[in-house]
Amino acid sequence: MEEQDKLKILKELLFTEEHEFADSIAQKIEDLTKIVHQKKELSHKVDPIIDDKLQQFVLEIPKTLGPTITEALREEIKNSQDAVVEALFPIIGKMIKKYIAHEMKLLSENISRKTKKAFSFKKWFRRTKAKAQGVSDGDLAINDYAKPRLIQMFVIEKNSGILLADYSPLSEDTIDKEMIAGMLTAIKSFVEDAFHGGDQNLELIEYELYTIHIQNFYSYYVAAVISGAYNMMFKEVLEDQIIDFAKNNISSKDLKDSILFTKKLKKYFADEIV
Amino acid sequence: MKLSKKVVLLGHFGVGKTSLFRRFIDNEFSEEYKVTLGVQIKKKTVQLPDGRELSMIIWDTEGHSNSIEDTRKSYLLGSHAFIYVFDVTRPETYRTLNQDLEYLKENYTKVPAKILGNKLDLVNEKEISNHLTSQNIYFDCLASAKTNKNVQDFFSDLAKEITK
Numbered sequence: 001m002e003e004q005d006k007l008k009i010l011k012e013l014l015f016t017e018e019h020e021f022a023d024s025i026a027q028k029i030e031d032l033t034k035i036v037h038q039k040k041e042l043s044h045k046v047d048p049i050i051d052d053k054l055q056q057f058v059l060e061i062p063k064t065l066g067p068t069i070t071e072a073l074r075e076e077i078k079n080s081q082d083a084v085v086e087a088l089f090p091i092i093g094k095m096i097k098k099y100i101a102h103e104m105k106l107l108s109e110n111i112s113r114k115t116k117k118a119f120s121f122k123k124w125f126r127r128t129k130a131k132a133q134g135v136s137d138g139d140l141a142i143n144d145y146a147k148p149r150l151i152q153m154f155v156i157e158k159n160s161g162i163l164l165a166d167y168s169p170l171s172e173d174t175i176d177k178e179m180i181a182g183m184l185t186a187i188k189s190f191v192e193d194a195f196h197g198g199d200q201n202l203e204l205i206e207y208e209l210y211t212i213h214i215q216n217f218y219s220y221y222v223a224a225v226i227s228g229a230y231n232m233m234f235k236e237v238l239e240d241q242i243i244d245f246a247k248n249n250i251s252s253k254d255l256k257d258s259i260l261f262t263k264k265l266k267k268y269f270a271d272e273i274v
Numbered sequence: 275m276k277l278s279k280k281v282v283l284l285g286h287f288g289v290g291k292t293s294l295f296r297r298f299i300d301n302e303f304s305e306e307y308k309v310t311l312g313v314q315i316k317k318k319t320v321q322l323p324d325g326r327e328l329s330m331i332i333w334d335t336e337g338h339s340n341s342i343e344d345t346r347k348s349y350l351l352g353s354h355a356f357i358y359v360f361d362v363t364r365p366e367t368y369r370t371l372n373q374d375l376e377y378l379k380e381n382y383t384k385v386p387a388k389i390l391g392n393k394l395d396l397v398n399e400k401e402i403s404n405h406l407t408s409q410n411i412y413f414d415c416l417a418s419a420k421t422n423k424n425v426q427d428f429f430s431d432l433a434k435e436i437t438k
Contacts, residue, residue, distance in 0.1 A: 159352025160280040161315075162331065178278060182315035182331050189348030190312060258276050 109136075148228040150238075151210065153269055154181055155261065157220050161185030164220055165254075165261035167269055184223055188214065206230075215242050220255065222246075245269070277322075278329040279436050280352055284345060284374075285359035286367040287337025290392040293419035294359060295334040298429050303420050310336045313349055320433040328433050342374035354436045356387040360413075362402050363393050368411050388432055394418040 012019075035041040077084050130136060154177065155165040163181035188202045201221075205212040211230035215222045222242050226234070245268045254261040283291040292310050296302045299318045313335050320328045333353075338344040342358075350356070356378060360368040371389065378387050391406065395418040406413060417424035 157352060159348075160331075160354070161333075161352065162278045162280060176317065178317050178329055178331060179315055182280075182317075182333070186313050186315060186333070186349065189351075190346070193346055193348045258278075 146229045148211075148226050148230050148234045150224060150269060151227050152177075152225040153265065154184070154223045154225075155220055155265065156181045156185060156223060157255075158185075158216075158218075164258050165265045167262065167265045169270070181223075184212070184214075188221075213238055215239060217246055241269070276329070277326060277437060278331060279354035279433075280331050280333060281355045281357060281432065281436075282333045282335060282350055282353045283357050283359060284335060284342060284350075285337060286361070286364075287339060289337065289359045289361040289364070289367050290419050291337065291359050292334050294357075294390070294392060294417070294425060295332055297419040297422055297425050299332065301422070303422075310334055312336060313346075318429075320430065322433060322437055326437070328437055330429070330433060341370055342377055350382060353382065353385050355432055356382070356385060357432070358387055358389045359392050360389070361393050362391040362406075362416065363396050365409075368406070368409075371411055386435065388415070388428075389413045390428060391416045392419055394423055395421045 035045060150169060152168040152170075153166060154163060156162070157164055161182040161184070163178045166177050166181075187205070191202045192200065201214070201216045203214050203216075205214070209227055211226045213224040213226055213230070213235065215224075224238060224242070226238075245265070249264050249268060250261070254264065283295060285291055287309065288307065292308070292314070293303060295314075295316065296304070299316045313333050315331060315333050318330050318332065320330055322328055333349060335345055335349050358371065358374065358378075360371060368391070375387055375389070378385070389412060391402070391413050394402070394416045399416060403416065415424055415428045417428055419425060
């Protein structure tokens with residue numbers, strides 16, 4: 001036996017334990033390599049730890065990141081108020097609409113309850129009318145309050161936008177009617193021009209609580225500003241009244257005499273329309 | 275009897291129609307240039323020499339870039355007078371003046387058109403007057419909305435003319 005072989009045998013005898021330890025480490029490394037490279041295996045081992053950490057993170061967010069996020073949002077809202085309002089407007093609008101509908105229902109029920117308790121001929125008449133129409137007398141009472149009312153009436157020369165006559169049952173008279181007549185005509189001309197409607201005319205402008213009813217005649221048009229619930233029934237009555245007024249009261253002479261025209265308009269529309 | 279007349283300001287963009295409008299109605303002037311979109315309408319009550327009052331309803335239309343035919347026709351209907359404004363410092367704003375006037379005469383036969391050269395404060399009156407005449411450019415008035423030179427007189431004369 002040569003020297004080298006003897007040394008080898010001695011090494012084996014002396015380092016048996018270390019060899020076994022080294023082999024076991026190599027095996028563990030191999031197992032770990034398998035786990036790391038196989039997604040499923042890794043996920044099986046790591047997921048519970050991540051879940052724990054995430055849960056902890058979620059619980060800690062309000063304490064750690066909360067103030068920073070709140071501050072950042074506050075700053076962002078402050079810097080872009082218009083964009084925020086623009087984004088929230090439709091949502092808030094829907095919420096308000098729902099809320100109002102709900103409140104109106106409650107109000108209607110409340111009125112119905114109270115009117116059932118009290119008695120008067122007017123109420124009896126309304127109750128009978130409500131029954132006949134198939135609605136609650138609460139709804140009918142609300143309708144009475146939201147009744148359409150004439151606020152202002154303008155008679156305007158069609159092309160020039162010159163105000164020929166005007167009438168308002170209200171005592172306050174602060175608006176510049178001639179400028180309104182001009183602007184209404186400009187808006188009307190613009191709409192009629194812009195959409196290539198041929199001989200079609202603008203007939204209605206709605207804004208929040210008011211409606212502008214527009215009725216066209218050959219050389220002039222009538223614009224009636226209405227508050228309250230402008231409905232088909234009211235529209236028909238108003239249209240008939242304006243046609244009657246035009247037919248029976250307006251001559252070509254009146255179109256040239258705004259004072260006389262205004263007097264006639266005032267006299268005719270002094271009474272409530274519906 | 276109440277008198278009301280519609281007067282329309284016309285002309286290329288940036289000639290100072292809105293400045294003239296504001297100077298005449300509110301006696302204000304601003305160096306800031308804001309393009310007019312569509313039309314703006316204001317009223318000024320003018321006392322006529324015979325004691326009557328005239329409501330001048332002024333329509334300040336948005337400027338055109340090529341020809342007056344670009345102006346929305348419905349804004350011109352029913353007018354009692356047109357004021358064609360040009361900028362004395364920008365020849366491109368009066369180069370089409372004669373054709374534009376021809377167009378107005380053909381389509382709005384009975385409506386008088388007055389021509390006003392604005393921004394007189396930026397040029398020598400005599401020189402520009404001679405220059406325009408040599409270019410065959412007719413005008414009724416040279417004025418400055420900035421200094422108010424000739425503005426009030428121009429509108430007063432127009433008021434008299436359209437109520438004759």
